[in-house]
Amino acid sequence: MTTPRLEIRNLRKAFAGREVVSDVSLSVLPGQVTCLLGPSGCGKSTTLRIIAGVESQDSGSIHVDGQLVCDGLVSIPPESRSIGLMFQDFALFPHLSVTQNVAFGLHGAKKANTDRVSELLAKVGMSRHADAYPHELSGGEQQRVALARALAPKPRIMLMDEPFSGLDDRLRDDIRDETLEVLKEEGTAVLLVTHEPGEAMRMADEIALMRGGVVVQRGAPYNIYNAPADREAAGFFSDINVIPSEVQGALIDTPFGQFLAPGFPDGSAVDIVIRPQHLKIDFDRGGRGPNPTPAEGTAARGIVRRARFMGAESLVEFVMDYDGSVLKAQIPSVFLPNPGTPLWIMIRRDRCFVFPRN
Numbered sequence: 001m002t003t004p005r006l007e008i009r010n011l012r013k014a015f016a017g018r019e020v021v022s023d024v025s026l027s028v029l030p031g032q033v034t035c036l037l038g039p040s041g042c043g044k045s046t047t048l049r050i051i052a053g054v055e056s057q058d059s060g061s062i063h064v065d066g067q068l069v070c071d072g073l074v075s076i077p078p079e080s081r082s083i084g085l086m087f088q089d090f091a092l093f094p095h096l097s098v099t100q101n102v103a104f105g106l107h108g109a110k111k112a113n114t115d116r117v118s119e120l121l122a123k124v125g126m127s128r129h130a131d132a133y134p135h136e137l138s139g140g141e142q143q144r145v146a147l148a149r150a151l152a153p154k155p156r157i158m159l160m161d162e163p164f165s166g167l168d169d170r171l172r173d174d175i176r177d178e179t180l181e182v183l184k185e186e187g188t189a190v191l192l193v194t195h196e197p198g199e200a201m202r203m204a205d206e207i208a209l210m211r212g213g214v215v216v217q218r219g220a221p222y223n224i225y226n227a228p229a230d231r232e233a234a235g236f237f238s239d240i241n242v243i244p245s246e247v248q249g250a251l252i253d254t255p256f257g258q259f260l261a262p263g264f265p266d267g268s269a270v271d272i273v274i275r276p277q278h279l280k281i282d283f284d285r286g287g288r289g290p291n292p293t294p295a296e297g298t299a300a301r302g303i304v305r306r307a308r309f310m311g312a313e314s315l316v317e318f319v320m321d322y323d324g325s326v327l328k329a330q331i332p333s334v335f336l337p338n339p340g341t342p343l344w345i346m347i348r349r350d351r352c353f354v355f356p357r358n
């Protein structure tokens with residue numbers, strides 16, 4: 001089994017008696033990108049600062065390549081942890097050129113350093129700006145130099161805290177992809193903090209979903225998206241529809257047909273959760289609606305409340321006949337029915353999640 005490049009066990013940290021990191025454990029393999037994803041204030045940055053060594057934990061341990069970096073007794077200083085940092089306010093040194101910025105953290109033979117700086121500037125596509133000063137560069141170019149600077153000493157681990165949030169949308173996608181390519185080439189283990197699910201899905205080999213100081217789920221983006229641990233985890237990645245229901249005899253009766261609910265006791269309240277792109281829509285056919293199908297179950301009628309064109313898809317909201325609740329459907333084409341139109345909705349049963357109601 002590969003030794004994790006970074007391993008965190010049972011990390012805890014409280015500020016003024018309030019625990020903001022509660023029992024966080026995770027590991028990152030060499031060459032792997034793990035995203036610490038969660039809403040603002042859930043303790044992501046604090047976790048990162050503890051790993052970097054600029055904050056100390058109350059308990060728990062951190063190992064790098066199997067070696068203890070800190071626990072309650074030992075603490076290796078930040079500069080000896082072989083950790084590169086790239087934060088949102090990645091400020092380059094304004095009075096140093098691009099080359100000098102990248103070379104800043106390098107010690108040892110001058111020739112080797114010059115080669116390393118050239119190699120990295122080539123990798124991040126900044127060779128022709130080697131003699132420029134930061135104020136002469138665009139935001140994206142500064143970001144590339146910051147990446148080269150952080151990678152120059154060949155850190156074993158790179159910690160990145162919302163590193164792309166200062167960039168505009170179009171540029172951000174390009175820089176993310178380029179950054180990922182360089183990090184993979186260098187084989188660095190990366191722990192990246194973000195509150196944006198899209199960024200985590202794009203960058204991560206593994207996502208650690210954090211909430212209230214706790215990692216609630218870890219897994220590959222595909223698995224987290226398609227098998228969320230709970231209703232909040234499902235809702236963090238996209239809009240969700242919730243159909244509140246009750247279990248009787250391991251079955252849930254809904255306007256969309258029966259669902260299996262093995263393991264739930266009789267009378268327990270559950271939520272059936274489905275993402276808007278997994279609703280299917282059919283026409284009214286003078287009130288007859290569609291025939292039930294085994295895969296999609298029974299259809300239920302709703303009245304269009306609003307339809308919006310979103311560019312690549314359309315978003316249609318329905319007020320459902322059965323209880324007046326609102327369901328949202330995302331349709332991958334231009335589909336803009338008028339408000340008041342009756343339509344029928346089926347839900348893809350293989351895409352539904354059943355969670356106990358909190």
Ligand SMILES: Nc1ncnc2c1ncn2[C@@H]1O[C@H](COP(=O)(O)OP(=O)(O)OP(=O)(O)O)[C@@H](O)[C@H]1O
Nearest residue numbers: 015016020038039040041042043044045046047195
């Ligand atoms: N030095 C500190 N002293 C007191 N409270 C702190 C300190 N640092 C962080 N906190 C608190 O700890 C909680 C978690 O903060 P943290 O920065 O780790 O969250 P985050 O998930 O990174 O959020 P964001 O995405 O907004 O940065 C917040 O409520 C914050 O106010």
